[in-house]
Amino acid sequence: MRVNKRVVLAVLMLFMLGVVAGCGASQEPTGENAAPEKATVVEKIPVGINVELSGAVASYGSNARNGAILAIEEINQAGGVLGKQLEPLERDCQSKPDEAMNLSAKLVGEKIVAQIGPLVSGAVAGCTPVMMKNQIPLIAPAATAVNATVDENTGKTRDYIFRVCFLDSDQASRMAEFALKELKVKNAVIFGSTSDEYAKGLAKYFKEAFEAGGGKIIDEEGYVNGDQDFKATLTKIKGKNPEFIYVPGYYKEVSILIKQARDLGIKVPIAGGDGWDSPDMVKVAGAAALNNTYFTNHYSVEDPAPAIQAFVKAYQDKYDKVPDAFAALGYDSAKLLAQAIKDAGAADPQKVTEALAKIKDFPAITGTMSINEKHNPVKKIVVIEFKDGKLVSR
Amino acid sequence: MQEFMQQMINGLSLGAIYALIALGYTMVYGIIMLINFAHGDIMMVGAYVGFFSIAVLGSNIIAALLFAMLSCAALGVIIEKIAYKPLRNSTRIAALITAIGVSLLLEYVTIFFLTPDQRVFPESAFPLHNYEIAGLVISNKDIFIFVLAILLMLILQYIIKKTRTGKAMRAVSQDPEAAILMGISVDKIISVTFAIGSALAAAAGVMIGLYYNTINPLMGIIPGLKAFVAAVLGGIGIIPGAMVGGFLMGILETMVSGYGSSLYRDAVAFGVLILILLIKPTGLFGKNTGEKV
Structure with missing residues (x-):
């Protein structure tokens, strides 16, 4: 019984310590109230x-x-x-x-x-x-x-x-509008990363905007971050003859994906979002493979x-x-x-x-x-x- | 049909890589019954050695390949001596956990010294060239990987079946104690096994770097796991099994992505592992032998 009492006492002490610490924390707002006078100095x-x-x-x-x-x-x-x-x-x-x-x-x-x-x-x-x-x-x-x-x-x-x-919804609908109005494509395939919310969100918003604008999504495929071989899915996509491919994801996979797509003879425009923004894109995919690819971004270094x-x-x-x-x-x-x-x-x-x-x-x-x-x-x-x-x- | 043939080509080049990695798994398992989970990471180190010898030393692709294979052979022997040899008489689970430890060590030491960023394999080392035959696209890289994989496997088969070292390896695999009695140095044979297995992994690493253009410190994990599935599929410990398992795995994955859905690819790969373990635990080429007690 005696031991028990000690334990209770220890718990009580700890609890009180917590209360004291809590008081310390709640003092901050009071300090803040005094701030405006100080700020003038x-x-x-x-x-x-x-x-x-x-x-x-x-x-x-x-x-x-x-x-x-x-x-x-x-x-x-x-x-x-x-x-x-x-x-x-x-x-x-x-x-x-x-x-x-x-x-x-x-x-x-x-x-x-x-x-x-x-x-x-x-x-x-x-x-x-x-x-x-x-x-x-x-x-x-x-x-x-x-x-x-x-x-x-x-x-x-x-x-x-x-x-x-x-927002991601803004950039995806901007790309849908660009594809429909400026590239004048009528159908598209989405082939994006399924490992993160960012890419999944872009794919969803692109689909909504593209279909709302009168376009048709003929296939939706996915890959996992870390993948290096996209040829099987790309060969399948090639067989469907799309006019446009939307690839929401990060540059690490996208750069390899685009290179393999071009190697397989896929020549249509490929596009994505701000996750593409990296010098590695050109290093990995090569300048030739990247021709006719587009992405939405916050700004361009080349803007005059x-x-x-x-x-x-x-x-x-x-x-x-x-x-x-x-x-x-x-x-x-x-x-x-x-x-x-x-x-x-x-x-x-x-x-x-x-x-x-x-x-x-x-x-x-x-x-x-x-x-x-x-x-x-x-x-x-x-x-x-x-x-x-x-x-x-x- | 044309699309199917193209998918076969895709599957074979992917399978060649899995097969090369699976060979190393299977060899080590055949000799000391250890699943060397660090194998995929040795492949990664091989890719880095290949990368630095091309990018920094400016060597050509064949020299880089040989250099990577030699360095990793040495690395494999060192890992065996330091990490696995002291545990040879311990439980198998202890050695297995050490292998996972070595795997993590290799990954994070590489990250520490070389940053987690990916590196771009120099394109100039092996310029891409595409051949179009009857509407099928085959690149010189596809051919190179396929031919090199077959060639290395043939050399391996020759070493195991025709040389004295190979004979000794088979002897150790069958009965280590009897092999000692016959005057075979088991330690030496195990070192040779690790050296050959790691050299094959290094070759696979350089090929992955060449084929996909990028390398990173964690690149060994997924191909390593898939190759492990390939080795089990063919029958772990059996060399032709690893080759066939690797190619089957590559083709299977490609066909699932091409005709099913790309989203189910990995689920199917590892589903196959579970099915094999349920139906034929010894793999396609495995014989059902009762375990000695």
Whole structure:
């Protein structure tokens, strides 16, 4: 019995420790209430950059971070926002949603005006409750899942979550429209990855849009990420004589797939989404095989527009590599935030949130955008064509 | 009909690769009753050695192939000496788990030093050329892989059936203790088996690199598993069985993708494994011998 009492006591002590720790946590909001008075004194505006600098999608996060830092440096050199300098607070969420959430909570404690990142929809979802509770806006550079900004159960827009990238449904329907109207094809085969939600979503939305536009899907096939041999299915597809093949997936498999398709004598246009965006496409498939292939993307490095070329040059000067779509989206996220702070007239999270929701015709690298009522950007999606190994926007 | 013939060509070139990997599985199993799960990863190391000798040393494809085969033969012997030999008298499950450990070690050491990114096999090493015969597309790579696989299998058959080493290997396989009594060095024979098996895996690795243009540190897992199924299909431990199993597996997969649905391809491949184990556990070429107790 005695032992039992001790155990009870130990549990009680642990419980009390928990209560004390809980008190520590609940003190944060009180500290925050005191923040506005402090903010008038501080000459810097802290901006949280919570992205994947290591782990599975490290290349997405690091490139977006590079883009955002470049934008912030440009803004600061031009005199900052409202006379104050932006101060980036970089954090690495290690490509883990739970780590992203913990870092968000810490960044909130550091009085950030807004958070940029994470890149992946799942990690954004991890941060969402923290941002909503503390009423601080989050700008997601590349979260393409529909429910990132909208609660799918209630259909309500998440007040503090915004994004600068297009949705998968948008890019799939853009490609369907491009195939029907500009390539003038009447039927298509879908041959996409079945291992991830991204590719499955694209296939579904493409089918809906293509059929709604009067086209006919004559076959649907799939592969698994990691596959290297697509010849059997391609031979089958060839036998059906389609006019167009839609291949939603990532460059790793798609590059091999296109090469094998061309080897088998399939000459029709092949198209896909932003997962195709990689220098490996040309290296693996070869320039000749890629002719007559198209993909939807956030922007094109080859776009001759002066603003885009200035960005590409600045990025190359600083990082010694060509900016990919994630770099451009990171850059746009930071520039969009600066615009919102300017519009709000104060570095106050609540006012900045209201300003973000009202953004109209903002000239971003990834296309002039307006934020709609679902906190998604409305912008034109570029279709990029491979021409002799070069990317040409259509 | 034309589409069917094209699918046969696709199936044979895929099957040639499975057959080469399956040979290594079967040889090692035949001698020491160990399913060497690191075999697919030795293939991956072979692909990397081939890649670096072409891309960095600038050697031609034959030299790269030989270099990869030699390096992996050495690697196979080292792995056997360090990881498997101390466990030779332990339970079979201990050796099996060690094999899985070696497999993971090879994968993640490669990732650590060479990053998880895929690498593009230099196209210049073996430029593609397509031949069109009566509407069928056959590439020089298809022919190369098929001929090389058959050639290596014939050499292997010769070594096992006609040479002294081969005779010793068969002896060890039948009864290791009796083989020792006959003056055969079992350790040496096991080393030779690992060397030959790993060299064949390296050849398969370089061929995969050539054929699909890309290599990555985890490329050995799925082909390794499929080749294992092929070895079981033919009758594990039986060399002609591994060849036939490999080709059957390649053709089966191709036909499922071509005439059924590509989504069921892997389900059918591993379904076949379950069926064989249920109906004829010794495989197509296996004899039903009662286990000695």
